[in-house]
Amino acid sequence: MAELLYRLGTFSARRIGVVIGAWFAVLALAVGGFLVGFGGLTSSFDVPGTASGDVIEELQERLPEFSGASGTVVLTTTDGEAFTDEQKTAIGERIADARDLPDVADVIDPFTSEVQRADQAAQLEDGRAQLDAGAAQLEAGQAQLDAGREQLAAGQAQLDGARAQAVAAGTPADMLGAFDDQQAALDAQVAALDAQQAQIDSSRDELTVESTRLERGSELLSLASGIRLVSDDSSAALVNVAFTEPRLELSEESKQAVMTHFESDPIDGVEVSFSTDIAQGVPEIFGVGEVVGVAIAAVVLLVLLGSALAAVLPLLTAIMGVAIGAVSVLAFSGVVQMASVTPMLGVMLGLAVGIDYSLFIINRHRKQLLQGADVHESIGLANGTAGNAVVFAGATVIVALLALNVTGVPFLGLMGTAGAVSVAIAVLIAITLTPALLGLVGMKLLSRRARARIGQDPATDDTAKRSRPKRELRPMSTLRAIVTVLASAAVLLTIAIPALSMRVGLPDGSSEAEDSSSYRAFTVIEDQFGAGSNGTLLVTATLPDGLDEDGVLENQVLVAQTLADQTDVVAVAPIAVSDDSSLAAFQVVPVEGPNSLSTERLVVDLRELSTLPDGIELGVAGQAAINIDISEGLADVLPLYLAVVVGLSLLIMILVFRSLLVPLIATGGFILSLFATYGAVVAVFQWGWFGEVLGLHSTGPILSFLPVILVGILFGLAMDYQLFLATGMREAYVHGSSARLAVVQGFRAGRSVVIAAALIMVSVFGGFVFSEATIIRSIGFGLAFGVLLDAFVVRMLLMPAIMHLLGRSAWWMPRWLDRLLPDVDVEGAKLERRHPIA
Incomplete structure (x- = not known):
């Protein structure tokens, strides 16, 4: 692999126009595919085989008019007074016209x-x-x-x-x-x-x-007296919009048509807002926060690489990779249903790993140039050594992301695949386009001051004379190693404590931006109609066969009274009975909102009722129930996913490090940092700690698929840093250093680039913390904080200390296994011996 990458790097450096032209051709093809295949994104999520999904399927069969998506248009008077007759008339006319909008089944006039x-x-x-x-x-x-x-x-x-x-x-x-x-x-x-x-x-x-x-x-x-469409003071009204298409199949265009219809030609004195079912659209892919994050990454690159030109190159390659990855993924949105967060994940990963992977190669090339290496030879060597490590690091991340498909959750698998595509493109660009750009800039990669020192004897160099002599490297003390292990573990476990109270769910209108339409709608409904009106449940009841009209009515009363007798129910209303009188549907309004504990308990209690007298069976759907089902489904697949990711990655690391204990140490440290990340996410987004600093105005359950996403991405990135630090330690050890001294030597050799890479990832991911979309914000925070903990606490403190305590045993490998495993030579030692720097 190292020799192949060496030749690829040399070819790219000498065939600059061909490589750059090829990547622009790939970008053009991706853009063309996007223009042809883009079919829009959805803001809804679903997990197949859930209880609420079964209810929706039953409704589609027996009560199709109630199986489609629905949303609410919230109307309020600007002066807080009751609606006038003129306003009611205008609203009625607007509602009548709305019934002709695409995919709209019915619109309910609240005053009527x-x-x-x-x-x-x-x-x-x-x-x-x-x-x-x-x-x-x-x-x-x-x-x-x-x-x-x-x-x-x-x-x-x-x-x-x-x-x-x-x-x-x-x-x-x-x-x-x-x-x-x-x-x-x-x-x-x-x-x-x-x-x-x-x-x-x-x-x-x-x-x-x-x-x-x-x-x-x-x-x-x-x-049903607690269910109202006009507030007590007649200053607010709810317009219920029913769609013909199911929630997951409703197009963004149909929702936008509803919003445009009610917002255009405003009614004098009437303010319009929309529930998240209608107004929650596709988040902005790149905003001010993301730009600031990239700017911070540029500063880090400038400090590490010492020249503006060198700092620009990783940004250029990352932007190229993000552009290709994003439009390539979106090109398939017309074929498969794609959640709005899917391309965002690709952008996050593409930026972060794209900058880091290019940085690793450029930094290696820069050091070799300072040693006097030929430009093209140095590019080839950098690609064969650092590029080899980039390939294996990227492979670990790709494996972790593709493993999301084993969860059986379609939107998660698609997110993982999209992220894996972005990472794969970042790897390919790092080992081809980066060498081409390095060949293009040549020696200009170094600053004038740095070029002036090439080939000078450090002993006669003025700068060297003025500098202090370097201290001889020595292993850390055993006491320091023990204290470091205990302190690091204690810090991580302490931060992880809030994770014990983690609740998962999907965001509702309360978590939207304060100036957004969805937030206004949510607060108006909560204030004027009760919190439970934001999280109404749809309950179905199978009725006995052969009922006449009186029998249906009797069973409706029986079911409605049973539902009303449950704790935390405000009102119950029968809304429909199938033509064959076999299925009845009810609207149930809970006391609190969709993400409250009481509503979650209510859903569970209703499902546990299972069978009523005469064989009546209940089913529960509605947004709150769907959120609960998705959360439970994802929580169930998390252990399986963690086992698959860790298992596959352990095999890769055993192959790379030729050790059993080093991969186990790396994995154990990751688990500590993962749970600490969970704890921090809970403390901020569920408990509200430091919420004002991040611009959070409300708290709630953690995004249901965030724990799974964090496992895949953070594990892959953690192994990247493990790879770049531990391979240096192994290289020093196999070259004759003692095991404990090799820990220090490898750490010193790789710490600067790992620190820079971690800071870049933290800044890039951190930029997404200030996104308007709560989903993107929590993912960005989790990734940024997770990288921060894993890189600086686990990889740079805990892992070296444990390696010191293990000594030679850290590199133990059974001989029979050592003979079976191929020598991948990640650090490129054999390549360096074949192509020594003159």
């Missing part, structure tokens, strides 16, 4: 809904009054009927007495016919009373049925 609610309440009251009047009429009729029966009974008694007297007096039988006629008349009257009684009984049964329906309807209306 409130009128309908009032009409329903009035109808119930009228119905109750009519039922009461009907019951009174029935009672009066029953009383009249009972009086008639009493009169008929008296008449029957008189008739029976007269007949008995006549028979006793010996009245002839032919004269008793008159009594028969009277009896027939009485029987007819009794039959008439019986018929009236039957009619009254039938009316009473109908009245009972109607009364039962009325009471059930009244009960449902009462359970």
